[in-house]
Amino acid sequence: MTQHPNLTSTSTAIPGSPASVVKGNDRRYRQRLPSLGRGLLRRLFAGLLGVGLLLVSWQLIALHSTDFPSPWQTGEAAIPIFAHPFYVAGPNDQGIGWNVLASLQRVAMGFGLATAIGIPIGFLIGRYHFAADMLNPVIALLRPVSPLAWLPIGLLVFQRADPASYWTIFICSVWPLILNTAEGVRQIPDDYLNVAKVLRLSELTVIRKIIFPAVLPNILTGMRLSIGIAWLVIVAAEMLTGGMGIGFWIWNEWNNLNMRHIIIAIFVIGIVGLLLEKLLMAIARRFSFEKR
Amino acid sequence: MSKHPIIQVQQVSQYFSTASGDFLALDNVSFDIAAGECISLNGHSGCGKSTLLNLIAGLTFPTQGGLLCHNREIDGPGPERAVVFQNHSLLPWLTAYENVELAVKQVFRKKMNKAEIKDWIMHNLQRVHMEHAAAKRPDEISGGMKQRVGIARALAMKPSVLLMDEPFGALDALTRAHLQDTVMDIQQQLSTTIVLITHDVDEAVLLSDRVFMMTNGPAATVGEVMTVDLERPRSRVSLADDERYRKYRQQVMHFLYEKHSRAA
Numbered sequence: 001m002t003q004h005p006n007l008t009s010t011s012t013a014i015p016g017s018p019a020s021v022v023k024g025n026d027r028r029y030r031q032r033l034p035s036l037g038r039g040l041l042r043r044l045f046a047g048l049l050g051v052g053l054l055l056v057s058w059q060l061i062a063l064h065s066t067d068f069p070s071p072w073q074t075g076e077a078a079i080p081i082f083a084h085p086f087y088v089a090g091p092n093d094q095g096i097g098w099n100v101l102a103s104l105q106r107v108a109m110g111f112g113l114a115t116a117i118g119i120p121i122g123f124l125i126g127r128y129h130f131a132a133d134m135l136n137p138v139i140a141l142l143r144p145v146s147p148l149a150w151l152p153i154g155l156l157v158f159q160r161a162d163p164a165s166y167w168t169i170f171i172c173s174v175w176p177l178i179l180n181t182a183e184g185v186r187q188i189p190d191d192y193l194n195v196a197k198v199l200r201l202s203e204l205t206v207i208r209k210i211i212f213p214a215v216l217p218n219i220l221t222g223m224r225l226s227i228g229i230a231w232l233v234i235v236a237a238e239m240l241t242g243g244m245g246i247g248f249w250i251w252n253e254w255n256n257l258n259m260r261h262i263i264i265a266i267f268v269i270g271i272v273g274l275l276l277e278k279l280l281m282a283i284a285r286r287f288s289f290e291k292r
Numbered sequence: 293m294s295k296h297p298i299i300q301v302q303q304v305s306q307y308f309s310t311a312s313g314d315f316l317a318l319d320n321v322s323f324d325i326a327a328g329e330c331i332s333l334n335g336h337s338g339c340g341k342s343t344l345l346n347l348i349a350g351l352t353f354p355t356q357g358g359l360l361c362h363n364r365e366i367d368g369p370g371p372e373r374a375v376v377f378q379n380h381s382l383l384p385w386l387t388a389y390e391n392v393e394l395a396v397k398q399v400f401r402k403k404m405n406k407a408e409i410k411d412w413i414m415h416n417l418q419r420v421h422m423e424h425a426a427a428k429r430p431d432e433i434s435g436g437m438k439q440r441v442g443i444a445r446a447l448a449m450k451p452s453v454l455l456m457d458e459p460f461g462a463l464d465a466l467t468r469a470h471l472q473d474t475v476m477d478i479q480q481q482l483s484t485t486i487v488l489i490t491h492d493v494d495e496a497v498l499l500s501d502r503v504f505m506m507t508n509g510p511a512a513t514v515g516e517v518m519t520v521d522l523e524r525p526r527s528r529v530s531l532a533d534d535e536r537y538r539k540y541r542q543q544v545m546h547f548l549y550e551k552h553s554r555a556a
């Protein structure tokens with residue numbers, strides 16, 4: 001039967017006639033579409049399975065512990081929190097929305113500073129051997145230092161918590177920006193620069209018209225890594241400095257022994273971090289000449 | 293060759309420092325190129341053709357000897373010696389139009405107004421038959437088309453010499469033939485001086501007034517100069533049966549594969 005599809009499907013169609021040709025095409029489409037759908041289904045299934053496994057392990061841990069809340073309990077606790085994310089009941093008791101925004105504002109300050117200073121330094125290191133030889137040892141020495149080691153220096157110099165956390169975010173997130181920018185400048189093909197030489201372009205025009213567009217993808221990669229680090233650092237910094245912010249919120253709930261809220265905060269931090277990364281990837285796609 | 297020379301290469305030697313000591317790439321090379329002449333540098337890979345072209349371009353400087361352009365020492369690169377690079381080297385984030393514009397604005401900023409600049413850019417794209425792709429970026433056009441835009445950019449600088457470093461090396465035979473014809477047309481119209489690096493024997497004979505055959509490195513030099521006395525415009529089809537063309541071809545082949553053959 002399967003060897004003669006034309007004969008079995010329509011008894012009137014003569015093999016090779018237009019009707020049977022259309023039938024043939026039709027069949028091929030039907031074979032292709034499900035395979036495309038299957039891929040999507042498989043990915044959806046795998047993703048749900050991953051989340052499901054996480055919830056099951058979480059539930060197992062909760063069953064064997066007296067203090068650890070179960071997913072269900074956490075979900076229940078989350079409803080009032082997300083029902084009123086922007087309430088204000090005093091300086092130390094505000095909704096989670098305000099806390100996230102306070103943290104984002106600090107990240108924006110520290111990250112903005114890192115961008116403004118890191119990219120030009122990266123340019124210098126990539127373009128001039130002298131700058132590279134001068135700064136590379138310093139970078140190699142300072143880069144591996146833990147974020148929290150920088151906080152006391154910030155507190156000492158600025159005497160206030162907020163500038164100290166800007167400083168900590170800045171110093172931790174500036175390295176990937178410097179290194180990626182420098183690497184991008186170094187990798188610019190000689191041909192592009194030879195074109196600039198033949199045209200006798202001024203150094204400023206070379207930077208504006210050739211080096212900057214060529215390095216933009218690297219800069220955006222640096223920014224993506226950098227904002228990830230900034231978001232990691234802010235939680236730790238806020239735990240120590242207090243005030244407002246998602247990190248302080250976690251510390252506060254720990255003092256209240258409210259484990260449910262801590263787990264909710266962990267999810268919030270994860271989701272916000274994911275969104276920041278996605279945002280920068282979208283910007284990178286928009287500006288990168290490679291993917292347009 | 294009684295015309296006054298536009299490029300003079302005088303006793304040029306070039307050493308490169310390598311891990312195993314100094315390497316003599318070019319040994320005492322001298323020749324003149326007359327205005328409006330098309331010469332090709334022919335030889336095996338590594339014989340110093342590109343080294344020589346970079347010296348004329350002013351991108352590098354000779355260890356000994358000197359190079360003159362219009363009787364003035366070449367002390368750096370400049371738009372009067374435009375280079376067409378082998379891999380087109382168009383800026384990938386600019387359209388074909390913008391790539392040419394970068395050159396035109398730099399060279400003629402003070403001499404042309406906006407409308408003139410625009411016309412001049414389009415005029416040069418038309419010369420290489422690329423006006424239809426003005427708004428396309430390099431990754432949207434084929435290799436041959438990229439090379440055409442590269443030539444348009446070079447021509448737009450109104451160079452006294454066009455330096456071409458294996459401009460068609462990466463292209464297929466048919467595309468290469470089209471581009472060779474385009475270059476011959478342009479040379480006929482503008483009588484541009486052209487220095488062409490190639491290891492394609494047909495390309496050398498077809499395009500050149502003189503073929504400079506270089507010996508193998510180290511210590512490469514110009515081994516033989518062959519004057520191609522074929523009237524222009526030249527047609528590849530009719531020349532294919534021409535006895536003189538075949539003899540010129542044989543002379544280059546003889547030099548490359550018998551006198552200076554290279555164990556590959």
